Structure formats: C-alpha cells, structure tokens
Amino acid sequence: MVKGNYPPVVLVKAWVLVATSDRPQLQQCDHRAQMGIKQFFGSVTLAELYIEQVEMNTEVVLI
Numbered sequence: 222m223v224k225g226n227y228p229p230v231v232l233v234k235a236w237v238l239v240a241t242s243d244r245p246q247l248q249q250c251d252h253r254a255q256m257g258i259k260q261f262f263g264s265v266t267l268a269e270l271y272i273e274q275v276e277m278n279t280e281v282v283l284i
Contacts, residue, residue, distance in 0.1 A: 227261055230275045233268050240265055 227233075239247045239254035262268040 227271065228257065230272055232257070233261075233272055237265055237268050237272070 236254040236257045239250045240258055242251075258265055258268045262271060
C-alpha cells in the first residue's frame with residue numbers, strides 16, 4: 222500500500238520514460254517530466270523504486 226499523496230504509477234512510468242529517453246520527439250516534454258519526478262521523488266532512481274514497489278504490492282515509505 223502506498224502512503225501519502227503520490228501520483229498514479231502509470232503517470233510516474235510516463236515521466237521516467239520521457240526523462241530517460243534520448244528521442245528528440247520527447248525532449249519538449251522532458252522538463253515537465255523532470256519537474257514531476259523532482260517534486261514527488263527527488264530523482265529518477267527513487268521514482269523507479271516507487272514503481273517497482275507499487276507493482277510488487279509492497280509498502281512504500283518515501284522520506
């Protein structure tokens with residue numbers, strides 16, 4: 222179970238995809254994705270950990 226007010230995992234997956242992509246078509250969305258990741262998680266690594274834990278149905282505690 223996820224505690225706190227975190228965005229839906231599908232949105233976080235999209236942010237991570239955009240933020241880590243080298244495709245020029247996604248570069249215009251990169252700033253927005255980076256801002257979402259930074260606001261809720263602080264880094265792409267923590268966002269990926271959040272996704273993994275939610276998909277495994279484990280408790281997520283981000284400080």
